[in-house]
Structure formats: structure tokens, C-alpha cells
Amino acid sequence: MTRLTRRTALATATAAASVALPRFAIGQADNRPTITIAVQKISNTNTLSALREQSNVGTRIAPTITERLIDLNYQSKLEPVPGLATEWKRISDTTVEFKLRQGVKLHDGGEMTAEDVAGSFSPQHMFGDTRPTVRGVTIPLSGSNPAVFTKELSRDVPPIARRLWPAFERMEIVDKHTVRLVNAAPDVTIEGRASVRGSDIVGIKAFNEAPSWLDYARKPVGTGPYKVREFKADTSLVLDAHDEYWGGRPPIKTLRFVEVPEASSRINGLLAGEFHFAGDISPDQIQQIESNPVFDVQRGLVPNHRLIVFDKNHAPLRDPRVRRAMTHAIDRQAIVDALWAGRTVIPRGLQWDFYADMLVADWTVPKYDPALARQMIKDAGYKGDPITFRVLNNYYINQTATSQVLTEMWKQVGLNVQIQMVENWTQIFARGPERGVRDWSNSATFSDPVSSIVAQHGPNGQQQQMGEWTDDEMNKLSVELESSTDRARRKQVFARMLQICEREDPAYTVLHQNAVFTAKRKEIKWKAAPSFAMDFRAHNWG
Numbered sequence: 001m002t003r004l005t006r007r008t009a010l011a012t013a014t015a016a017a018s019v020a021l022p023r024f025a026i027g028q029a030d031n032r033p034t035i036t037i038a039v040q041k042i043s044n045t046n047t048l049s050a051l052r053e054q055s056n057v058g059t060r061i062a063p064t065i066t067e068r069l070i071d072l073n074y075q076s077k078l079e080p081v082p083g084l085a086t087e088w089k090r091i092s093d094t095t096v097e098f099k100l101r102q103g104v105k106l107h108d109g110g111e112m113t114a115e116d117v118a119g120s121f122s123p124q125h126m127f128g129d130t131r132p133t134v135r136g137v138t139i140p141l142s143g144s145n146p147a148v149f150t151k152e153l154s155r156d157v158p159p160i161a162r163r164l165w166p167a168f169e170r171m172e173i174v175d176k177h178t179v180r181l182v183n184a185a186p187d188v189t190i191e192g193r194a195s196v197r198g199s200d201i202v203g204i205k206a207f208n209e210a211p212s213w214l215d216y217a218r219k220p221v222g223t224g225p226y227k228v229r230e231f232k233a234d235t236s237l238v239l240d241a242h243d244e245y246w247g248g249r250p251p252i253k254t255l256r257f258v259e260v261p262e263a264s265s266r267i268n269g270l271l272a273g274e275f276h277f278a279g280d281i282s283p284d285q286i287q288q289i290e291s292n293p294v295f296d297v298q299r300g301l302v303p304n305h306r307l308i309v310f311d312k313n314h315a316p317l318r319d320p321r322v323r324r325a326m327t328h329a330i331d332r333q334a335i336v337d338a339l340w341a342g343r344t345v346i347p348r349g350l351q352w353d354f355y356a357d358m359l360v361a362d363w364t365v366p367k368y369d370p371a372l373a374r375q376m377i378k379d380a381g382y383k384g385d386p387i388t389f390r391v392l393n394n395y396y397i398n399q400t401a402t403s404q405v406l407t408e409m410w411k412q413v414g415l416n417v418q419i420q421m422v423e424n425w426t427q428i429f430a431r432g433p434e435r436g437v438r439d440w441s442n443s444a445t446f447s448d449p450v451s452s453i454v455a456q457h458g459p460n461g462q463q464q465q466m467g468e469w470t471d472d473e474m475n476k477l478s479v480e481l482e483s484s485t486d487r488a489r490r491k492q493v494f495a496r497m498l499q500i501c502e503r504e505d506p507a508y509t510v511l512h513q514n515a516v517f518t519a520k521r522k523e524i525k526w527k528a529a530p531s532f533a534m535d536f537r538a539h540n541w542g
Contacts (some may be wrong), residue, residue, distance in 0.1 A: 032253035040280040046233035049217035059532040066200035066222030074529035093186035105244040107227035119204030128157035132184040154213040192446030251541040281517040298528035314436035321380035327366040
């Protein structure tokens with residue numbers, strides 16, 4: 001791929017602007033455009049499986065390849081809408097029945113039926129040898145639909161499923177177009193869980209015929225508007241229109257995602273006409289792009305917060321007062337103003353307004369109080385031992401600059417935090433006595449606290465799976481939050497969890513809400529979602 005300098009790109013931008021996009025005419029498939037999207041990263045796991053690729057970058061292609069029983073409205077506020085299920089109803093506190101959309105075609109030409117849904121939720125595809133837990137107790141499975149499953153259990157099945165569905169027991173086939181999802185414990189969030197990435201429905205015939213779980217994960221067969229033609233890890237992803245898509249003929253003939261790690265190269269390629277979209281733009285680049293009338297930048301907050309995460313096993317961080325001091329030493333507003341040009345906000349801890357009656361409205365992030373931080377450090381007897389801060393090179397927008405600002409803020413209160421630049425997430429999570437602090441982000445995948453604070457920091461969450469942090473009371477409350485049907489009690493439980501995780505025994509501290517900025521040619525009539533996901537279905541293309 002040609003790499004252009006900023007000067008060359010600006011010089012050629014005017015000429016490129018005169019190159020019109022191919023126009024889509026109904027009934028003329030060959031006139032549909034090929035669209036190229038430059039992104040910082042396509043996949044962290046070198047797969048396209050929503051079960052393995054649980055990441056911000058993986059969410060980008062969420063609406064294109066595989067879909068869920070319940071979809072999200074990407075053109076509004078991510079409220080739940082019918083997806084592969086046209087309707088659903090509660091049978092009991094543990095069971096929800098789904099009526100499947102009829103006539104839905106898979107990418108391999110087959111019809112999606114209840115067998116595909118049951119197969120998607122099978123041990124072979126999703127759960128491996130894990131078992132549901134009820135109030136912390138593992139229970140045996142009581143049944144399944146064995147005729148659907150022909151593959152052996154694979155060790156490659158990722159451990160994410162029990163984070164998404166801790167008490168899932170089985171998927172019952174009622175008839176060809178009806179299934180019942182049965183939980184082993186009461187759960188008021190079953191419908192929400194059915195809408196999250198990882199609960200995707202796949203073609204079970206193609207899955208059974210794939211040589212291995214990983215082979216299938218690199219070329220999944222789903223029901224989405226685009227199907228995988230070619231995936232080259234760390235390079236590109238090519239998707240072709242799935243013309244039998246139930247939601248209408250896709251407006252784009254071919255979608256090409258290309259990996260361009262440097263932000264300047266993404267912008268230069270956009271200005272020069274090499275790309276139609278440039279993703280992962282930082283706020284300070286918006287003015288440069290929009291100074292050219294041919295381009296605009298779609299922007300907006302997403303249900304994802306940037307965090308700093310602590311490893312309480314790290315010697316200097318064993319005393320919670322040191323971690324608490326780190327939370328009070330951060331001037332979050334200064335970071336938002338300086339690095340985000342005021343284009344994002346500081347939320348009320350790890351929660352979102354769409355939690356509605358579960359929102360703890362009077363909660364805040366720890367106040368900026370350097371004097372309090374210094375006193376806590378003194379009380380803890382901290383002697384200046386180095387605290388390692390592992391950082392990726394701008395995986396997140398302004399990640400490197402943010403880490404530099406944070407280390408300076410911590411230095412001002414007497415903390416010796418040292419940045420360690422690493423290349424990938426494996427190095428971020430590598431265990432050892434030097435692992436101390438890291439960057440992260442947490443999303444709310446549906447409108448309930450279990451989707452974030454439990455899914456990410458509870459007993460099945462990534463932070464505890466990686467051995468960074470645990471708290472007995474938090475774990476007991478996580479189980480209660482997941483299984484209680486008393487909404488008033490659930491809100492009390494959630495408030496106490498925030499107190500533990502963000503104040504008393506900090507597992508993390510929230511910096512700010514995330515925002516996404518996507519640059520494009522202005523003539524493209526496309527609207528960014530309030531999500532990392534990019535929606536290229538017919539209703540979102542002019």
C-alpha cells in the first residue's frame with residue numbers, strides 16, 4: 001500500500017475530490033460501489049468470531065457478518081429491536097421463548113432454523129466443557145439437542161461464554177422456527193444477553209464441516225448483510241454483499257477493511273482518494289480534515305469508558321491506599337480538555353444513563369485531590385518503589401499521550417510510575433511481579449450493570465480471570481446481582497459494588513467516556529452509530 005506524506009496528500013486532495021463514487025442503481029448489481037475503510041486494527045485475535053474477538057475493534061464489523069436474536073438500533077440509542085427473532089416472551093424467570101424470523105438465508109445458501117440457534121449455543125461452539133453456576137455453585141447440564149452437534153469439544157472454544165451467560169443451561173427446540181432459552185437460575189437480563197456480541201447465530205452445518213473451531217472462526221458463516229471473502233490477519237478483510245439478506249439487498253458490492261496503524265497514513269489516504277472512510281481519528285485531527293469541504297467527520301459518544309486497571313498483587317499496590325491515591329491524583333477534566341478538545345465527558349463511574357432506574361445517580365468518580373493523594377501515600381508507607389504501567393502504542397485514541405499525562409500527575413503526588421511500552425495484549429496481561437497498572441476500556445453491552453461491572457470485574461470477568469484483582473464481597477454481590485429479580489435490591493447491590501471497586505479496594509478507575517470519530521467523503525450519505533459498530537445496511541446508505 002502506498003504511503004503518502006501529508007504534503008503530497010493535501011496537494012492531491014482537490015484532484016481526488018473530483019473522482020465520483022460509483023452510484024448504486026436498483027437492479028444493477030455491478031453499479032454498486034466497492035468501499036474501502038482504513039482502520040487502526042481489524043482484529044486482536046486474528047479471528048472474526050464474536051466469541052473470541054470481544055474488543056472495540058471487533059465490534060466495528062458486528063452488524064455485517066453475524067447477527068443475534070435481538071438486535072440493537074444502531075440509528076438511534078441502541079435500544080433492543082427484533083433481529084433474527086421477530087418476537088419473544090417470558091415463560092418464567094428462567095425461560096424466554098423466541099419466535100425466529102422465517103426465510104432467513106445463511107451465507108452458504110441454507111435457511112436459518114432452530115437447529116442453527118441451538119447449535120450456536122452448544123458446548124461445541126460456545127460453552128466448551130463449562131457448566132452453569134447458580135449462586136456460585138456449579139450444576140450439571142440437564143439436557144440439550146444432541147442431534148444438532150457432531151463435533152468434538154475443542155480446546156479452542158474461548159472462555160467468554162460463561163462471562164456472557166453464567167447460568168445458561170440449554171436451548172430447547174420447540175419447532176423449526178421456535179426456541180426456548182432455559183437458564184439454570186432466575187435472570188432479569190436474558191433478553192439483554194441475547195443482544196450482545198458473542199450471542200451471535202452461526203450456520204451450524206458450516207461449523208460442523210469446518211476442519212477446526214479456529215478455521216471456522218476465521219471465516220464464519222452467518223446471516224448478516226455481508227459475507228467473508230478473504231481475511232488476512234493484520235492486513236485486510238474483504239466482505240462481499242449477501243444478496244439474499246433478509247433485511248434488504250446490501251447497497252455495497254464489496255467492503256474492504258484495511259489495517260493502517262498510523263493515523264496520519266489513514267488521513268492522507270482518505271484525502272488522496274485511496275480510502276472512502278478513515279476510522280479511529282483523534283479529536284485534534286478533525287479540523288485538518290474538515291478544512292477540506294469534500295470531507296466530514298462523524299462523531300459521537302459510545303457506551304464505553306476508558307479505565308486504568310490495577311493489579312493488587314503488585315507489591316506497591318497491595319495497600320489499597322496507594323491505589324486510592326492514584327485515583328485522586330488524576331485531573332480527569334484536564335485530560336478531557338487537553339487531549340479530547342472537550343468532545344467527551346467524565347461519567348459517574350462505571351455506569352451509563354441508559355441503566356435507567358438502575359443508575360446510581362449520586363455517584364461520582366473520585367475527586368481530584370492531590371493533597372488527599374499525598375496523605376494516603378504517606379499513611380500507606382509507600383517508599384517510592386517503581387509501579388509498572390503497561391501501555392500499547394495508541395490502540396486507544398491518544399493512549400500514549402494520556403499515559404504520559406497520567407504518569408506526570410502521579411509523579412506530582414510522589415508516585416514513581418514507569419511506562420512500559422508493549423506490542424500486544426498478550427504482553428499486557430503477562431503475569432509476574434512487575435505487572436502493575438494497565439489501560440483498558442469497558443463497554444455496557446446492554447442496559448444493566450451486569451453487562452459491565454460483573455462481566456468485566458466479577459468472578460468470571462477478565463480482570464479476575466487474569467489474576468489481577470479479586471474481592472470476596474464483590475464476588476458474592478455479583479452472583480446476587482445476576483440472579484435476583486428484586487429491582488430495588490439489585491440497585492442497592494450495584495451501589496455497594498461501585499463502592500468496593502472504585503473506592504474501598506480499587507479494581508479500576510474510570511477516566512472518561514469514549515467517543516468515536518470517523519472521517520469520510522461528504523458525498524457518502526452514511527450515519528455513524530452511537531457504537532464502535534459500523535452499519536452498512538441499506539437503511540444507512542444514501
